[in-house]
Amino acid sequence: MRRALHPSKDIKDMQMTDLQSAARTASAVEATAHMPDLVPSEQMTLVEQVTQWARLRIDERVFRVGMRMPSIRQLAADKGISRFTVVEAYERLVAQGYLESRRGSGFYVRARSALPAEHAPVAMPASSIDVAWLLRSMFHSAESAKAPGMGFLPNDWLDGGLITQALRALGRQNGNQFLVSGTPQGFLPLRQQLQLHLSELEIGAAPEQLVMTTGITQALDLIARLYVRPGDTVLVTDPAWFLMFGRFASQGAQVVGIPFLPDGPDLEALERTVQLTRPRLLVLNSVLHNPTGVCVSPAKAFQLLKLAEQYDFLLVEDDIYCDLCPPAMPATRLASLDQLRRVIYLGSFSKTLAANLRVGFIACHPEVAKALTDTKLLVGLATPEVNERVLYKVLTEGHYRKHVERMRGQLDRARDDTRRRLERLGLRMFSSQSAGMYLWADTGRDTNTIAAAGHEHGYLFAPGSLFSPAQMPSGWMRFNVATSSDPGMLRFLAGQLERLA
Numbered sequence: 388m389r390r391a392l393h394p395s396k397d398i399k400d401m402q403m404t405d406l407q408s409a410a411r412t413a414s415a416v417e418a419t420a421h422m423p424d425l426v427p428s429e430q431m432t433l434v435e436q437v438t439q440w441a442r443l444r445i446d447e448r449v450f451r452v453g454m455r456m457p458s459i460r461q462l463a464a465d466k467g468i469s470r471f472t473v474v475e476a477y478e479r480l481v482a483q484g485y486l487e488s489r490r491g492s493g494f495y496v497r498a499r500s501a502l503p504a505e506h507a508p509v510a511m512p513a514s515s516i517d518v519a520w521l522l523r524s525m526f527h528s529a530e531s532a533k534a535p536g537m538g539f540l541p542n543d544w545l546d547g548g549l550i551t552q553a554l555r556a557l558g559r560q561n562g563n564q565f566l567v568s569g570t571p572q573g574f575l576p577l578r579q580q581l582q583l584h585l586s587e588l589e590i591g592a593a594p595e596q597l598v599m600t601t602g603i604t605q606a607l608d609l610i611a612r613l614y615v616r617p618g619d620t621v622l623v624t625d626p627a628w629f630l631m632f633g634r635f636a637s638q639g640a641q642v643v644g645i646p647f648l649p650d651g652p653d654l655e656a657l658e659r660t661v662q663l664t665r666p667r668l669l670v671l672n673s674v675l676h677n678p679t680g681v682c683v684s685p686a687k688a689f690q691l692l693k694l695a696e697q698y699d700f701l702l703v704e705d706d707i708y709c710d711l712c713p714p715a716m717p718a719t720r721l722a723s724l725d726q727l728r729r730v731i732y733l734g735s736f737s738k739t740l741a742a743n744l745r746v747g748f749i750a751c752h753p754e755v756a757k758a759l760t761d762t763k764l765l766v767g768l769a770t771p772e773v774n775e776r777v778l779y780k781v782l783t784e785g786h787y788r789k790h791v792e793r794m795r796g797q798l799d800r801a802r803d804d805t806r807r808r809l810e811r812l813g814l815r816m817f818s819s820q821s822a823g824m825y826l827w828a829d830t831g832r833d834t835n836t837i838a839a840a841g842h843e844h845g846y847l848f849a850p851g852s853l854f855s856p857a858q859m860p861s862g863w864m865r866f867n868v869a870t871s872s873d874p875g876m877l878r879f880l881a882g883q884l885e886r887l888a
Contacts, residue, residue: 433468437476445485445496451835456486456494535871536838536849536864539742540824544797544869546790550741553780557773569772571760573599573748577779581734581748584782588709589723592750596727598759599770602747603707606733607631609749610668610703613762615640620664624652626827626854626863628677628705631670642856645669647676649818651683654690661698668701674718675708675823678854678865682712682820685719692721695729702730707747710739710791711798712822727752736778738824739791746770746778798824801868809866812881817863826866832887834864840883846876 444450456462459477463470477494480486487497531541572578578594585592600606615621617639623631625644632642643660646653652671660666669691673683683691695702704721712718722732727750735747749759763770781787799821806816809828817827830837834850841848851861871877 569769651687
């Protein structure tokens with residue numbers, strides 16, 4: 388394990404007017420949204436309001452470079468305003484460098500590099516790869532029934548009692564133990580408990596090989612800081628969890644996608660890419676892959692390890708959906724085959740217990756664990772031990788297993804129902820997977836347009852473009868089976884599919 392042993396070294400909440408708040412939501416070029424609430428006329432004219440409405444949507448890349456803006460006639464009708472108002476607003480946007488006018492064709496979003504300096508937005512970091520609007524909506528979506536694109540389970544699917552009981556048990560203990568800083572690698576009894584958990588997955592990991600984190604996100608952050616330097620290549624599957632694209636890009640990495648097939652990564656494409664780019668890392672879900680929901684086949688798992696050894700790169704295995712996978716379901720984990728020699732294994736309980744608990748872990752080679760612990764100390768010292776003690780109580784008091792069994796049963800019923808409903812709308816499923824919380828479906832339409840229109844109507848969709856590092860328009864869309872049965876949402880989706888046919 389050559390590289391593994393020698394590693395290299397809020398969003399501020401803004402108080403906005405009703406107009407600005409409405410404008411933060413996505414919009415399609417042909418969306419038929421109602422005009423956002425108007426601000427008092429003495430503060431902003433109607434032309435200024437329309438200009439601001441469009442600018443905010445362009446700034447958030449809802450209207451993307453090269454996209455045609457709604458026609459003057461259409462926007463005037465949809466917003467209940469005069470055509471003169473729209474013309475005046477569009478002309479202002481042209482003058483400010485946001486739009487270009489094409490004679491006889493309409494108005495189009497101009498490339499941001501062409502913006503005059505005085506109107507150019509502050510340069511965005513590489514980590515802002517067009518996911519911010521979905522993340523904000525995921526954190527602020529009020530109704531899970533209207534959020535088929537949500538990345539976690541609704542509260543009523545979880546068991547708050549498990550957390551409450553653990554907190555009460557901790558409350559009866561001596562409070563002095565909560566006053567000291569936690570240990571750098573994390574609460575030792577929890578790491579010992581996770582050793583047992585991993586042994587059930589046939590992964591041998593001593594407590595000193597485990598580093599506690601505040602979820603998968605921090606785990607990836609520590610790995611990126613340790614291994615990735617500007618110009619390095621990091622491979623991901625395409626599609627994949629979108630948040631990590633920006634995280635690795637912020638380190639200056641080139642994030643390259645490998646096509647993902649129903650049995651795992653396309654190995655021929657992977658080897659060609661590896662030969663050309665000599666990557667540092669390949670990051671993937673081998674079990675219940677996000678967003679497709681499938682598992683990597685045993686044959687491909689062996690081949691992945693073989694390629695990693697041959698071309699000297701590390702495999703980062705994100706197993707966040709581990710407990711949603713039924714024990715009887717065939718699932719091959721890279722870490723169980725490799726025993727943490729070249730694989731860095733990530734786990735978390737945010738999907739099955741509570742997203743707010745923020746307890747994850749890294750299992751890896753002992754020397755890698757030491758290096759990651761040092762990096763963790765430099766970045767933020769220790770992780771909160773209170774959260775780790777809560778998780779330890781939950782895992783050791785005997786109710787967690789029954790909780791996840793009930794959850795898997797609910798998901799099975801919801802998955803079958805959601806699949807039938809979506810197939811009746813004409814959607815094609817990526818696979819016939821029988822576990823997990825996501826379905827990956829081909830709509831045959833541009834899902835950016837569907838998602839943007841959905842936001843204007845209060846629906847949160849997850850378009851396929853977000854799951855590709857290329858960020859290209861896609862007909863694919865991810866559906867959370869626990870939040871995709873609302874009749875109103877399905878009617879809206881059916882209407883969008885018909886409109887875009």
